[in-house]
Amino acid sequence: MSDELLKAMAQSIIDGEAEVAADLAKQSISAGMDPLDSITKGYVAGVNEVGDSYACGNVFLPELVMAGEAMKAAIAVLEPELKKKGASREVLGRVVLATVEGDIHEIGKSLVGTMLTASGFEVFDLGVNVPADQIIAKAEEVNADIVGLSALLTTTMVRQKEVIEAMDKKGMRNKTHVMVGGAPVTKDWVQKIEADGYSEDAVGAVNAAKNLMKG
């Protein structure tokens, strides 16, 4: 019976049905299922499938956004249950995420945040147009494993470099990795500014972040 429920959970994410996802979460609690299993074996399986389909071009942006929202609805039901049990979801890593100063592009960055959260990272999303010192202060405060920097303009990409340089100066780079992204970001640029990770899309960003945590 729990196998069926897990499959239904995955499907609710694939269908982007937030109400169904939340409902299944409640059912799983009544049935005494481990909330951690529900997340990792149920919902996350759905997120992974949607992510792969998006990467292949079979699923489109509104569907990815809906899947992210369904995931949030399920987590909102399960999280208090996890706390009650004294268990917490295994956090893959802590990520501080921001679009750099001077740049107000939000979609890509938020999508990366949703996908990372859905995949088990704890994400601190600082929003758009965020100055370097704020990003660094937050990374220090939460002891971040990864700082993710988005820039959609060729003219604001340089800020990614500035944040990395400032982190170098503070000697933070051995414990905090830096991931960069955004339409104009190329592999050459990533090497030039010595970033640790890079991806062209939100799904790839999850893999890049996982690789860094192995790292």
Next chain:
Amino acid sequence: MKTTISSKTKKATISTDGPFTVIGEKINPTGRKKLAAALQEGNFDYVRDLARKQIEAGADILDVNVGMAGTDDVDYLPKIVKMLVDEFDIPLCIDTPNPKALAAALPLVQGRALVNSVNGEEKSLEAVLPLVKEHGAAVIGLTIGEGGISNDPEVRLAAAAKIIERAGKLGIPPEDIVIDPLVMTVGADSNAGLVTLTTIEMVRREFGVNVNLGASNVSFGLPERDVINQAFLALAIGAGATCAITDPMKYSLAIKAIDLLRGRDSYGAKYLKYYRAHAPEAVPPKV
């Protein structure tokens, strides 16, 4: 209301009661890695080619943006503008967030440039508007305020009001301001198109100024983007947009069709002329 910009001998008029004006978007290395690579090698042939193709495809104005990370557009922008002014006779839209690059490029324009852009933030108003005034240019005003981009058309309208008021204080008249209501993708927020359309209507009703559209964002993350972009162009023009920064190769014919449908092309002459000039060879020439 008419916003007129010019090159050596040619004029482009953005008008609230004439045909729609196309500003070619292709000279911009953001997301175009081939162009970025060519610029970094100092190879201008690729830019020449983009300029020529867009003019042939019916661009009235060319947008020029050479911003790339790791390079200084104070250095690049004047070089590219000079090349375009020397070799082509078409009005230019100088596109940079960097006031220093703008100051370096504007004196090279022979005629009257359109500046892209100023926004409603204090920092931008103070840096950009005096340059617009000094060089007698026209300017695109993005409806961004101190709080960033709002989803509320009223807040976007307030940013437009601030830009028009501050420009007025420097002696820049509303005719020389083209308001850009901002276009976000409907892929991420299905109300994004409606917010833009409402903003366009409000800006036109409130100020009567020309309205520009960045028309290719709206379809991001969706299949058949051209269909969405064309539908959006028609709706936005219906709501009161008067020019767009877009791809003339893809959308000129649709735009000519929209002009004809709105009674701005007598006897369909412009639509047909464009069709004949760009149709496949099978189409018989006019006798």
